[in-house]
Amino acid sequence: MKIITRTDAARVGQLKYYTGKPCRNGHLCERYTVNGSCVECNANHTIAQRKRIKSLMAHANGLVVAV
Template identity: 45%
Template sequence: MEIISRKEAASKGLSKFFTGKKCKNGHLAARYVCNGVCVTCNFENSTVYRSVLKQLINSAK
């Protein structure tokens, strides 16, 4: 993957950038320009959130 800064990616209209450095959780992945979050961390957090939300909805039925 090509190393590109957040500022550079934003000016080119890209949605993601890659620094070549690991995130705080140790993932070596692209990050989102809008918030700087690692794509892998975002996927993991979304999966957990959807699981919890599904349980809440099912318990309310």
């Protein structure tokens, strides 16, 4: 992957950029230009969030009372 700064990536309209440095969680992958977050961290967060929502919905379905 080509190393490019976030500013340069935004200037040319790229959605992602690569710094060559690991994120705070040690992932060595691309980052999103819009917020600087690591692509892998974002994917892990999305998976965890979907699991939490699914669990909450399953719990809520047991609490719903038909009128």
